[in-house]
Amino acid sequence: MAHAPEQDPATSDLGEERPKWDNKAQYFLSCIGFAVGLGNIWRFPYLCQTYGGGAFLIPYVIALVFEGIPIFHVELAIGQRLRKGSVGVWTAISPYLSGVGLSSVTLSLLISLYYNAIVAWVLWYLLNSFQHPLPWSSCPPDLNRTGFVEECQGSSAVSYFWYRQTLNITADINDSGSIQWWLLLCLAASWAVVYMCVIRGIETTGKVIYFTALFPYLVLTIFVIRGLTLPGATKGLIYLFTPNMHILQNPQVWLDAATQIFFSLSLAFGGHIAFASYNSPRNDCQKDAVVIALVNSMTSLYASIAVFSVLGFKATNDYGHCLDRNILSLINEFDFPEQSISRDDYLAVLMHLNATWPKRVAQLPLKFCRLEDFLDKSASGPGLAFILFTEAVLHMPGAPAWAVLFFGMLFTLGLSTMFGSMEAVITPMLDVGVLPRWVPKEALTGLVCLACFLFATCFTLQSGNYWLEIFDNVAASLNLLILAFLEVVGVAYVYGMKRFCDDIAWMTGRRPSPYWRLTWRVVSPLLLLTIFVAYITLLSQKPLSYRAWNPKYELFPTRQEKLYPGWVLAACALLSLLPLLWVPGVALAQLLTRQRRTWRDRDARLDTDTS
Amino acid sequence: ISHVLLCNVTQRVSFWFVVTDPSKNHTLPAVEVQTAIRMNKNRINGAFFLNDQTLEFLKIPSTLAPPMDPSVPIWIIIFGVIFCIVIVAITLLILSGIRQRRRKNKEPSEVDDAEDKCENMNTIENGIPCDPLDMKGGHMNDAFMTEDERLTPL
Numbered sequence: 032m033a034h035a036p037e038q039d040p041a042t043s044d045l046g047e048e049r050p051k052w053d054n055k056a057q058y059f060l061s062c063i064g065f066a067v068g069l070g071n072i073w074r075f076p077y078l079c080q081t082y083g084g085g086a087f088l089i090p091y092v093i094a095l096v097f098e099g100i101p102i103f104h105v106e107l108a109i110g111q112r113l114r115k116g117s118v119g120v121w122t123a124i125s126p127y128l129s130g131v132g133l134s135s136v137t138l139s140l141l142i143s144l145y146y147n148a149i150v151a152w153v154l155w156y157l158l159n160s161f162q163h164p165l166p167w168s169s170c171p172p173d174l175n176r177t178g179f180v181e182e183c184q185g186s187s188a189v190s191y192f193w194y195r196q197t198l199n200i201t202a203d204i205n206d207s208g209s210i211q212w213w214l215l216l217c218l219a220a221s222w223a224v225v226y227m228c229v230i231r232g233i234e235t236t237g238k239v240i241y242f243t244a245l246f247p248y249l250v251l252t253i254f255v256i257r258g259l260t261l262p263g264a265t266k267g268l269i270y271l272f273t274p275n276m277h278i279l280q281n282p283q284v285w286l287d288a289a290t291q292i293f294f295s296l297s298l299a300f301g302g303h304i305a306f307a308s309y310n311s312p313r314n315d316c317q318k319d320a321v322v323i324a325l326v327n328s329m330t331s332l333y334a335s336i337a338v339f340s341v342l343g344f345k346a347t348n349d350y351g352h353c354l355d356r357n358i359l360s361l362i363n364e365f366d367f368p369e370q371s372i373s374r375d376d377y378l379a380v381l382m383h384l385n386a387t388w389p390k391r392v393a394q395l396p397l398k399f400c401r402l403e404d405f406l407d408k409s410a411s412g413p414g415l416a417f418i419l420f421t422e423a424v425l426h427m428p429g430a431p432a433w434a435v436l437f438f439g440m441l442f443t444l445g446l447s448t449m450f451g452s453m454e455a456v457i458t459p460m461l462d463v464g465v466l467p468r469w470v471p472k473e474a475l476t477g478l479v480c481l482a483c484f485l486f487a488t489c490f491t492l493q494s495g496n497y498w499l500e501i502f503d504n505v506a507a508s509l510n511l512l513i514l515a516f517l518e519v520v521g522v523a524y525v526y527g528m529k530r531f532c533d534d535i536a537w538m539t540g541r542r543p544s545p546y547w548r549l550t551w552r553v554v555s556p557l558l559l560l561t562i563f564v565a566y567i568t569l570l571s572q573k574p575l576s577y578r579a580w581n582p583k584y585e586l587f588p589t590r591q592e593k594l595y596p597g598w599v600l601a602a603c604a605l606l607s608l609l610p611l612l613w614v615p616g617v618a619l620a621q622l623l624t625r626q627r628r629t630w631r632d633r634d635a636r637l638d639t640d641t642s
Numbered sequence: 643i644s645h646v647l648l649c650n651v652t653q654r655v656s657f658w659f660v661v662t663d664p665s666k667n668h669t670l671p672a673v674e675v676q677t678a679i680r681m682n683k684n685r686i687n688g689a690f691f692l693n694d695q696t697l698e699f700l701k702i703p704s705t706l707a708p709p710m711d712p713s714v715p716i717w718i719i720i721f722g723v724i725f726c727i728v729i730v731a732i733t734l735l736i737l738s739g740i741r742q743r744r745r746k747n748k749e750p751s752e753v754d755d756a757e758d759k760c761e762n763m764n765t766i767e768n769g770i771p772c773d774p775l776d777m778k779g780g781h782m783n784d785a786f787m788t789e790d791e792r793l794t795p796l
Binding site: 162219 | 705706724736739
C-alpha cells in the first residue's frame with residue numbers, strides 16, 4: 032500500500048546531494064531552538080500572571096492539543112516527505128498554491144529584520160554587563176553635580192538607561208531622529224554572528240546549535256535555583272500560580288492562549304519545513320512534533336518559575352524600600368533616633384502617631400505601601416527584560432555575573448530562533464535556484480544577511496522602538512495566522528487527506544489516528560479562522576495607539592498614549608498585505624499561463640485539422 | 643570650638659550653628675560658610691565617621707561623586723574582541739569553503755593525471771621502454787568475438 036517517492040529526492044538535477052543532519056540530535060535541537068525563543072521568557076509568564084495564574088494553563092493546553100501540535104505535525108511531515116523548502120513544497124502540492132511558500136519566505140525575511148534588532152539590543156545590554164557597578168544602577172549626575180539628571184530623577188535609573196542611553200528615544204513616531212551609532216554597531220555584530228553560524232546552512236548551524244539551544248536551559252536552571260533562594264520568591268510564585276477560575280469567562284484569555292501557542296511554536300515561517308527537509312525520509316515526524324511541542328511548553332513553564340521568583344524578590348525589595356521611605360519621613364518629622372522604627376513596627380507606630388499628632392502626620396508625603404501593588408507591576412516583552420529584570424538583578428549579590436548570564440541566555444535564545452528564520456529564507460532560495468549554481472552558498476547567505484542588515488538600520492533610528500512594536504503587533508501576527516490556515520487547508524483538502532496519510536504511514540510506519548485527521552480537517556482550520564476574526568475585530572474596535580516616552584509629559588514617567596498618524600498606518604497596512612499578495616498573485620499567474628497553453632494547443636490542433 | 647556657638651539643640655543630633663570671626667567680632671556670612679563646608683564635606687564626614695546619608699547640612703546639597711569614566715568605555719573593548727573573533731571565524735570558514743571546492747574540482751582531473759603518469763612510468767620500467775599497448779593487458783580483439791561471448795552468461 033505504501034508507495035515509494037517517484038524520483039529519488041536525495042539528489043537534485045545536477046547530482047548534488049541534499050545536505051543532511053549529522054545526527055538526529057542536531058535536528059531536534061534546531062527545531063527546539065527555533066521554537067523556544069524570547070517569547071517563552073517574556074510573554075508566557077506575563078500572560079500566566081495576568082490571566083489568573085494556574086487557570087491560564089487550561090486554555091493554553093487546549094490550544095496546544097487542538098491547534099499547535101496538529102499544525103506543527105503538518106509542517107514537519109510535508110517538509111520531510113517532499114524534501115524541499117517552503118516554496119518547493121507548495122509548488123509540489125499544487126502550482127496554484129506556491130504563493131503560500133513565497134509568502135512564508137517574505138514574511139520570514141520581514142520578521143528576521145526586526146527580531147535581530149531585538150537581539151542587537153540584548154547584545155548591547157550583554158556588553159554593558161561586564162562592569163561593576165552596572166551602568167543602570169545609578170543615575171548620572173547633572174551638570175553642576177548637585178543632583179541627578181532630571182529625566183532620570185523623574186523616572187528611574189533603569190528606565191533612563193533603556194529609554195535614553197540605549198534607545199535615545201524621541202517623543203513621537205513622526206520624529207525619526209538620527210541613527211544611534213552604538214546600536215548600529217551592535218546590529219552589525221549580531222548580523223555578523225548570524226552570518227557566521229548560517230554561512231554553510233545546516234552544516235554550520237548544526238554545530239553551533241549544541242551551544243545555543245542548550246545554554247539557555249543551563250542558565251534557566253541556575254536562575255531557578257538562585258531565584259528560589261531569594262527572599263520573597265515564594266510570594267511571587269504563589270501570586271503567579273494562584274488560579275482564578277473566573278477569568279476563563281473572558282474571551283480575551285482564550286484568544287491570547289491560542290495566539291501564544293501559535294507564535295511560540297514559530298509556525299507558518301517555513302523554518303520547520305526547511306529543517307525537516309534535511310531529514311531522512313523515514314523518520315518518525317509524528318513523535319518529533321509531539322515531543323518538540325511539549326518541550327517548548329515545558330520550557331515556558333520552567334522559565335516562568337525563574338522569572339517570577341526573581342520578580343517576587345524585586346517586589347518584596349520595592350515594598351521594603353517603600354516602607355523605609357515612609358519610616359524616614361516619620362523619623363525626620365518627629366526627630367526619632369535613627370533606625371528606631373523597624374519595618375514590622377511601622378504600621379503600629381503610624382497608628383499611634385496618627386492618634387496623637389494627626390495634623391503633622393497628614394501633611395507628610397506618606398505612600399500607601401502594599402505588596403500586591405508591587406507584584407502587579409509586571410510587564411511583557413522588552414519591558415520585562417530591560418527594565419524589570421535589570422532592576423531585580425541590581426539587588427542580587429554579584430549583580431554583573433547575573434546580568435551577564437541573563438543577557439547571554441536571551442542572546443542565545445534569539446540566535447537559535449534567527450537560525451530557523453534564516454533557513455526558512457535560504458533553503459527555498461537554494462531549491463529554486465535564485466542565483467546560478469556556480470555561486471557558492473556562502474555568497475548567497477552573505478548577500479541575504481547584508482541586505483537584511485541594511486534594511487534593519489531603520490530600527491536603530493531614535494523612533495526605531497515604535498516601528499518595531501507596530502511591526503510586531505500588526506504585520507507579523509495577521510499574516511502568520513492566514514498562512515497557517517492556508518497550510519492546513521492546503522494539505523488537508525488540496526493535497527488530499529488520503530495521500531497525506533499514506534505518506535505519513537510510509538514515513539513513520541503507522542497511519543495517523545482519527546485525532547490527527549479530525550484536527551487537520553476540521554478543528555484547526557476552524558480555530559485559526561476564529562482567532563483571525565477575533566483578532567481583526569479587536570484591532571478595529573479601538574484606534575491603534577502607542578505609548579510614547581515623553582519627558583515633557585505632565586504625568587511623566589507614565590508613558591503618553593498617542594495615536595498612530597495616517598502614514599504610519601498606511602505603511603503598516605502595506606507591510607501586512609504585501610507578503611500575502613503572493614498567494615493570489617501566483618495563483619492568477621498560473622491560471623493565465625495554463626489558459627494560454629490550452630488556447631495555444633487548441634489553435635495548433637485547429638491548424639493541423641484545417642491544413 | 644570656642645568660636646562656634648550652638649543653639650536650638652534637639653533630641654536627635656541636629657543643631658543650628660554660626661561661625662564667628664574673633665578678629666572682626668561678627669558672624670561670618672552664611673554663603674562663605676556654605677562654600678567652605680561644600681569644599682570640605684569629605685573631611686567633616688571623615689572626622690565624625692559619617693557619610694552624606696547620615697550627616698546632612700540643610701541648604702547645602704552634597705556634591706555627587708563624578709561617575710567613573712574610563713577613557714574607553716568597557717563595552718567597546720568587549721565588542722571589539724567579539725567582533726574580531728567573529729570576522730576571523732567568517733574568513734576562516736569562507737577560505738576553507740573555497741579550498742574544499744578547489745579540491746573537489748581538482749579530484750576528477752587528478753585521477754586522470756594519475757592514470758597517464760602510471761602508464762608513462764610503466765613504459766620506462768627498468769630502463770627498457772615497453773610497448774604501452776601491451777600494458778593494458780587482457781585486451782580482447784572484438785573482431786574474433788561472437789555476439790554471445792560479449793555478454794556475461796548467466
